[in-house]
Amino acid sequence: MVMFYLSLFAAVIASKCENDYLLTPSSYQGDVYSSSTTYQVSNVLDGKYNTYWMSNSAYEYLYFWFPEEATVEWIYIQRYYDDATWVEVFDGTTQFEDTYFGDSSELYSSMTLKYDNVYTDYFRFRFYYSGASYVRISRIDVYGCYNTSAPTAYPTTVEPTAVPSLFPTISPTLPPVTNLPSKTPSTSPSSAPSVSPSVANPIPYPSAAPTVSPTEAPSIKTVSPSKSPTASPTSVMTYMPSVVPSPSPSVYPTTVVPTLWPSTVPSFSPTETPTSVQADSGFEVKIGVVEFFLILIVLLCGVVLFLLLRYRKVLQVNRTMHPQQENKRIQLEILPNQENDRVHEGHVPQRSDGICMPEGNTRTGMRLDRIG
Numbered sequence: 001m002v003m004f005y006l007s008l009f010a011a012v013i014a015s016k017c018e019n020d021y022l023l024t025p026s027s028y029q030g031d032v033y034s035s036s037t038t039y040q041v042s043n044v045l046d047g048k049y050n051t052y053w054m055s056n057s058a059y060e061y062l063y064f065w066f067p068e069e070a071t072v073e074w075i076y077i078q079r080y081y082d083d084a085t086w087v088e089v090f091d092g093t094t095q096f097e098d099t100y101f102g103d104s105s106e107l108y109s110s111m112t113l114k115y116d117n118v119y120t121d122y123f124r125f126r127f128y129y130s131g132a133s134y135v136r137i138s139r140i141d142v143y144g145c146y147n148t149s150a151p152t153a154y155p156t157t158v159e160p161t162a163v164p165s166l167f168p169t170i171s172p173t174l175p176p177v178t179n180l181p182s183k184t185p186s187t188s189p190s191s192a193p194s195v196s197p198s199v200a201n202p203i204p205y206p207s208a209a210p211t212v213s214p215t216e217a218p219s220i221k222t223v224s225p226s227k228s229p230t231a232s233p234t235s236v237m238t239y240m241p242s243v244v245p246s247p248s249p250s251v252y253p254t255t256v257v258p259t260l261w262p263s264t265v266p267s268f269s270p271t272e273t274p275t276s277v278q279a280d281s282g283f284e285v286k287i288g289v290v291e292f293f294l295i296l297i298v299l300l301c302g303v304v305l306f307l308l309l310r311y312r313k314v315l316q317v318n319r320t321m322h323p324q325q326e327n328k329r330i331q332l333e334i335l336p337n338q339e340n341d342r343v344h345e346g347h348v349p350q351r352s353d354g355i356c357m358p359e360g361n362t363r364t365g366m367r368l369d370r371i372g
Contacts, residue, residue, distance in 0.1 A: 017145035020073050023066060025123075025142075030062040031055055033134055044140045049108055052080035055127070055135040064123040064142065072118040072144040077125075078110035083136035084129050089113060091120040104131070108138065119147065 024045065030053065033039045039054035041062065053062070077087055079101055086100040096118070102109035123142065127135040287295075 017071050017073055019145065020143040021145055023070050023072075023142045023144055023146075025064040026067045027065045028063060031057070031060060044137050047139060047141070049078060049080075049138045052083075052136045052138045054080075058129050058133050058135065060127050060135050062125040062127065062137070062140070064125075064140075066121045068146055069119050069121045070142075070144050070146045072115050072120060072142060074115060074143050075113045075123075076110065076139065076141040076143070077113070077137070078108060078139040080136035080138040081107055082109070083132065083134065084127050085131070086128055087111070088126040090124040090126070091118065092122050092124070110139075 028041050028045075030041045032041065033054040033056050039052075041053050043051040044053045044062075075089065082101075082104050084101055085104075086098065088095060089097045096115065097113050099111055099113065101111060125140065127137060129135045
């Protein structure tokens with residue numbers, strides 16, 4: 001009995017997956033909202049959250065078939081946006097989960113379903129969404145491993161590989177590339193070089209010591225070194241230098257007309273007129289032509305106004321000094337003639353008493369009274 005439990009425990013341990021792999025279904029099926037590639041079932045297998053499968057009803061089934069029985073460790077399911085309320089997982093005989101997603105306000109909510117000792121080649125997922133007449137799922141990832149502990153009935157390859165040798169061979173399996181081996185090397189190195197010299201007529205033996213004289217003769221046969229160089233100068237010879245420094249420069253001036261000789265003693269004033277610099281005196285008033293005429297018009301108006309005031313004052317003084325001449329009025333009174341109501345024209349002499357008598361007809365008279 002103990003051996004039975006030990007064997008059963010060993011079988012369970014052997015069925016566990018050493019590594020969890022993504023199990024891709026060989027086929028799948030589910031109703032879609034339309035034939036567009038945007039809503040296909042294959043979108044739940046691409047591992048992206050922004051692609052989705054969209055059903056054509058609020059209750060919808062999705063089927064996965066695997067190529068063989070697999071040990072399922074866990075399943076990862078993610079909804080698109082918030083378009084799923086709960087999910088139910090079924091392997092054909094047992095319903096494993098009836099789990100709700102997160103809150104309705106939690107977008108792209110996901111769940112991880114852990115399993116133990118689940119062996120199947122088929123899954124059915126049932127989704128429900130209470131908010132609309134469709135379901136949208138982004139990802140369904142099944143992780144586990146395939147049960148390959150037992151040997152297969154037939155070899156996987158069509159032909160077996162080459163049978164290995166029982167013992168290692170002494171000689172190499174491949175023949176040598178060259179037909180004949182190369183010449184054997186010499187026992188000791190040769191004294192002469194193996195390559196011919198590069199020059200046509202080499203010297204027979206090298207010199208034991210370096211030579212004193214150069215190997216080539218000098219170009220000019222001189223007994224002693226010459227004072228002048230062997231090569232001629234490239235430029236034309238300049239003027240011979242003077243023994244003592246000359247008072248004038250050796251190079252001609254660059255200007256065509258030389259400037260005036262400087263004075264022996266420093267001059268009191270500079271040779272050039274200094275540039276005038278106007279200091280900033282602060283506030284300045286500049287009068288243009290228009291401003292000048294405006295000022296002239298204002299001055300003329302002032303003079304005219306002054307003369308008018310002066311003339312008015314003179315008139316007032318005259319009125320004050322001669323008031324009688326101003327207030328004199330002459331009243332003419334006609335004295336009617338009782339006999340003849342006519343007035344005769346004539347000269348009216350003025351008298352000192354203010355009565356004027358016309359000359360001619362004395363019956364008719366006029367009286368002038370001075371009022372004032």
